[in-house]
Amino acid sequence: MRGQVPTLSVVLEAIRDRGTVSRVELAQATGLTGATITHAVRRLIQLRFVREAGQVSSGTGTPRRLLALVPEACHTIGIQFDRFRTVTVVLDLAGRVVGRRMDAGAGVRDPESMTTALAEIVTALLAETGVARATVLGAGVVTYGPQDQEAGVLLTPQPTDAWQGYPLADELARALGIPVLLENDATAAGLGHAGLGSARSSFATVYMAGGIGAGVMLDGQPYRGSSSNGVELGHISVDAAGEACTCGNVGCLENVAGPTAIVSRARADPALSARVDLAADTLTAFRRIGRAALGGDPAAAELISASANALAIATVTLVNLFDVARVVLAGDAFADVGAVYRDRTQQALARSSFIRAVHAVDVELSVQSTDAAAIGGAVTVLRDLFESARRPRVRG
Amino acid sequence: MRGQVPTLSVVLEAIRDRGTVSRVELAQATGLTGATITHAVRRLIQLRFVREAGQVSSGTGTPRRLLALVPEACHTIGIQFDRFRTVTVVLDLAGRVVGRRMDAGAGVRDPESMTTALAEIVTALLAETGVARATVLGAGVVTYGPQDQEAGVLLTPQPTDAWQGYPLADELARALGIPVLLENDATAAGLGHAGLGSARSSFATVYMAGGIGAGVMLDGQPYRGSSSNGVELGHISVDAAGEACTCGNVGCLENVAGPTAIVSRARADPALSARVDLAADTLTAFRRIGRAALGGDPAAAELISASANALAIATVTLVNLFDVARVVLAGDAFADVGAVYRDRTQQALARSSFIRAVHAVDVELSVQSTDAAAIGGAVTVLRDLFESARRPRVRG
Numbered sequence: 001m002r003g004q005v006p007t008l009s010v011v012l013e014a015i016r017d018r019g020t021v022s023r024v025e026l027a028q029a030t031g032l033t034g035a036t037i038t039h040a041v042r043r044l045i046q047l048r049f050v051r052e053a054g055q056v057s058s059g060t061g062t063p064r065r066l067l068a069l070v071p072e073a074c075h076t077i078g079i080q081f082d083r084f085r086t087v088t089v090v091l092d093l094a095g096r097v098v099g100r101r102m103d104a105g106a107g108v109r110d111p112e113s114m115t116t117a118l119a120e121i122v123t124a125l126l127a128e129t130g131v132a133r134a135t136v137l138g139a140g141v142v143t144y145g146p147q148d149q150e151a152g153v154l155l156t157p158q159p160t161d162a163w164q165g166y167p168l169a170d171e172l173a174r175a176l177g178i179p180v181l182l183e184n185d186a187t188a189a190g191l192g193h194a195g196l197g198s199a200r201s202s203f204a205t206v207y208m209a210g211g212i213g214a215g216v217m218l219d220g221q222p223y224r225g226s227s228s229n230g231v232e233l234g235h236i237s238v239d240a241a242g243e244a245c246t247c248g249n250v251g252c253l254e255n256v257a258g259p260t261a262i263v264s265r266a267r268a269d270p271a272l273s274a275r276v277d278l279a280a281d282t283l284t285a286f287r288r289i290g291r292a293a294l295g296g297d298p299a300a301a302e303l304i305s306a307s308a309n310a311l312a313i314a315t316v317t318l319v320n321l322f323d324v325a326r327v328v329l330a331g332d333a334f335a336d337v338g339a340v341y342r343d344r345t346q347q348a349l350a351r352s353s354f355i356r357a358v359h360a361v362d363v364e365l366s367v368q369s370t371d372a373a374a375i376g377g378a379v380t381v382l383r384d385l386f387e388s389a390r391r392p393r394v395r396g
Numbered sequence: 397m398r399g400q401v402p403t404l405s406v407v408l409e410a411i412r413d414r415g416t417v418s419r420v421e422l423a424q425a426t427g428l429t430g431a432t433i434t435h436a437v438r439r440l441i442q443l444r445f446v447r448e449a450g451q452v453s454s455g456t457g458t459p460r461r462l463l464a465l466v467p468e469a470c471h472t473i474g475i476q477f478d479r480f481r482t483v484t485v486v487l488d489l490a491g492r493v494v495g496r497r498m499d500a501g502a503g504v505r506d507p508e509s510m511t512t513a514l515a516e517i518v519t520a521l522l523a524e525t526g527v528a529r530a531t532v533l534g535a536g537v538v539t540y541g542p543q544d545q546e547a548g549v550l551l552t553p554q555p556t557d558a559w560q561g562y563p564l565a566d567e568l569a570r571a572l573g574i575p576v577l578l579e580n581d582a583t584a585a586g587l588g589h590a591g592l593g594s595a596r597s598s599f600a601t602v603y604m605a606g607g608i609g610a611g612v613m614l615d616g617q618p619y620r621g622s623s624s625n626g627v628e629l630g631h632i633s634v635d636a637a638g639e640a641c642t643c644g645n646v647g648c649l650e651n652v653a654g655p656t657a658i659v660s661r662a663r664a665d666p667a668l669s670a671r672v673d674l675a676a677d678t679l680t681a682f683r684r685i686g687r688a689a690l691g692g693d694p695a696a697a698e699l700i701s702a703s704a705n706a707l708a709i710a711t712v713t714l715v716n717l718f719d720v721a722r723v724v725l726a727g728d729a730f731a732d733v734g735a736v737y738r739d740r741t742q743q744a745l746a747r748s749s750f751i752r753a754v755h756a757v758d759v760e761l762s763v764q765s766t767d768a769a770a771i772g773g774a775v776t777v778l779r780d781l782f783e784s785a786r787r788p789r790v791r792g
Contacts (some may be wrong), residue, residue: 012754062554072785138487146753146754148754155753155754185463188759202622211696215715225718225719225720226598226719226720226721226755227721227754227755228719229719229754230717230718230719231716231717231719232716232717232719233717234714235748236712237634237709237710237713238633238636239635239636239637240634240635240638240647240709241635241637241650242636248744248747248748249709249744249748250713250748251636256636279491294517303551310636313636313645313646314633316632316645317632317633317713317717318717320627320628320629320632321610321626321627321628321629321632321713321714321717321718322621322626322717323620323621323622323624323625323626323628324622324625326624348555348645351645352631352643352644358542358544358551358623358625359622359623
């Protein structure tokens with residue numbers, strides 16, 4: 001399921017980190033052999049991702065030829081959508097966001113019209129940023145699960161029955177004229193947070209936007225499970241006496257702590273509804289509740305606090321089960337109140353002696369909460385290209 | 397963290413499965429190249445695990461030489477202990493249990509005296525079974541976590557403070573005069589259930605004895621996490637309003653569903669205590685409650701039912717997070733009432749539409765509930781020997 005750390009990705013990252021660099025320095029920096037570096041660099045130059053960039057003398061020896069990244073050589077696109085938002089980004093080869101826009105989510109649109117809308121968004125974004133479509137390697141479309149990633153298909157009737165089994169990746173690839181792959185939002189947020197430099201890192205991502213999900217990166221590779229639908233944090237039970245969920249479980253985290261649940265409780269509070277304008281989509285309303293909480297509204301603060309507590313307990317579960325030493329919070333729902341969740345989770349983990357007996361667990365808030373998943377979609381395409389010999393997944 | 401499937405293990409398993417077999421048939425059975433088979437067989441003959449066993453003619457070609465396992469060539473020992481029980485087994489190279497005994501657990505003994513007791517148990521078992529110590533490759537000592545497996549040390553003050561940081565594997569290796577490695581009980585139970593033939597299988601193990609733990613096997617390799625302390629199911633919260641645990645969490649599964657909690661509740665019920673003799677160690681008392689439940693005692697049945705419900709909910713969490721398609725229940729606490737837990741868990745998973753949308757999840761009860769973890773300890777040693785070039789862990 002997981003293979004070697006992708007060599008091309010490691011070498012490219014080392015070149016990107018260093019600006020200009022010699023092959024000898026690359027071998028030192030990566031721990032790879034000279035032969036492996038030579039092979040990888042040749043392939044990167046073939047791909048026009050890297051160019052020769054002069055040489056430096058090295059004392060008494062022969063001069064060393066330098067290598068540099070060609071950031072504009074190619075681009076990848078990441079599209080993250082749920083019912084409420086669509087975030088689209090264009091990344092260059094250096095992993096820099098060179099274009100970004102936010103649009104409406106899927107709402108209850110049928111998949112055909114949403115696919116058409118996404119293709120128009122991409123076309124508009126490429127025009128805005130002046131990126132030629134010929135330089136675009138592919139797009140990663142990022143949304144909730146369950147998914148059949150190999151087939152590029154959603155396995156859920158959300159937001160409407162027509163989405164169940166709809167060939168999203170294939171249809172979007174056809175509409176865009178570029179290869180498209182499908183990725184889980186929480187996994188993508190982890191990839192987006194770590195960027196291409198994630199070759200060796202291990203951490204869990206807790207993702208909260210419309211719903212709640214999680215992803216785990218182990219040695220730089222996403223944990224996939226047996227069907228690429230692992231780490232479904234939103235539908236784990238945090239309350240044995242809680243209400244039944246449509247998923248068949250009781251007391252699901254998403255129903256206790258998620259934006260939909262919190263907004264629904266806020267709307268049921270006439271006094272709070274009078275103070276905070278909740279006549280908006282769920283994510284917007286949730287962010288308004290969060291800002292009211294930060295501004296000192298006690299009812300709003302209580303709702304956010306209850307949500308943060310439940311999420312903290314679920315995150316302890318996640319850490320206890322996967323034994324990771326780092327947790328990243330990402331997703332649009334954390335954009336305003338992420339620090340509250342981060343601190344509450346850090347406290348819960350500090351209290352939890354089980355894993356603390358073994359190692360500390362750090363919680364951090366993604367600096368790009370809202371965009372991490374979209375960026376991760378673009379990162380996935382680049383990683384996938386490098387790894388395609390091993391795991392062919394991109395279609396077009 | 398995870399590497400290739402161990403070739404020697406795969407080849408040995410294929411030989412074991414087939415009784416006598418030619419190299420050509422091995423290549424067909426394993427999908428390995430002829431050169432890899434030749435190399436692996438040479439090494440297995442060097443180790444005296446395999447012998448030449450005559451030849452068969454193959455039509456017009458040259459006769460094929462046959463290979464056979466030498467089951468008595470070597471043995472491994474597995475020792476599983478907790479506070480209540482010590483189960484010790486001797487396995488031959490065919491993975492058959494050739495000796496087994498059950499003794500008292502650690503109770504509140506200090507680690508030095510328990511180590512001495514374990515060494516005496518092993519000596520007695522070898523004498524009983526007539527296995528020469530010289531044929532014993534090593535022992536796997538299996539117990540609860542958290543652990544530092546590399547160091548062979550427990551990271552918990554259970555059952556007494558003196559156990560925290562005690563060099564269990566090293567001291568036991570010294571006392572036994574054979575290499576010893578330390579393994580987690582739930583992971584070992586999975587290895588014991590799957591045996592050496594686990595090279596490719598993926599499943600989760602839910603382990604209940606004195607406590608509750610879990611293990612995950614992915615493509616035949618145990619999931620280890622960042623510090624070999626993953627999958628700590630007993631200390632995930634299943635009740636946000638539950639009581640505080642010494643681990644710092646609230647509503648921990650072990651406190652809701654574990655034998656200690658169930659026995660404690662039974663002892664608080666005078667009528668039930670009058671019907672069932674609970675004056676015994678926790679595991680014995682739990683098994684008596686279980687048998688009373690099976691015999692129709694309504695109070696006992698209610699306790700077992702509540703425990704099974706909570707465990708079922710936690711198992712749905714485990715499956716949602718790790719995305720496995722098979723769950724195995726193992727451990728002494730399942731010896732009598734395992735079918736109740738199996739059925740309840742299967743029902744909960746069948747209700748849980750999230751993962752069911754993707755694939756079916758089967759629950760099975762280990763046929764060797766009580767011994768699976770000890771057998772897994774012995775299996776671990778054999779696997780570790782084969783993989784030692786890649787991951788040196790056995791010490792002696």
